[in-house]
Amino acid sequence: MGWSISHGGTRYGFSYGDVAELRDKLENAAPKEWPTLAPVLKRGSGDPFKVNSNTAQQVGVALHQAADRLRFWDRAWARMARQIGDSALLAARLGEPWRWS
Numbered sequence: 001m002g003w004s005i006s007h008g009g010t011r012y013g014f015s016y017g018d019v020a021e022l023r024d025k026l027e028n029a030a031p032k033e034w035p036t037l038a039p040v041l042k043r044g045s046g047d048p049f050k051v052n053s054n055t056a057q058q059v060g061v062a063l064h065q066a067a068d069r070l071r072f073w074d075r076a077w078a079r080m081a082r083q084i085g086d087s088a089l090l091a092a093r094l095g096e097p098w099r100w101s
Contacts (some may be wrong), residue, residue, distance in 0.1 A: 009087030011018035060088030
């Protein structure tokens with residue numbers, strides 16, 4: 001099982017474990033962005049939730065900034081962070097909730 005993230009966030013599918021590992025990497029690699037990312041990425045239960053478009057905008061920007069830092073250590077994880085960030089920014093641009101299920 002894994003997360004389905006709206007607005008193209010899971011083109012290739014991310015398991016709960018993948019998102020948890022990304023969360024751990026971002027917590028260490030991007031401490032400045034972590035307070036913005038934590039409320040979304042720390043949800044480990046797999047229960048569906050949605051993020052309003054304003055918060056999605058903030059999380060998307062933070063994910064892009066974090067991906068820029070992470071790419072020096074691991075490009076694959078940086079790509080994953082950027083893909084999820086892209087989906088957050090798209091939801092924000094459309095004024096729609098960003099859904100995780």
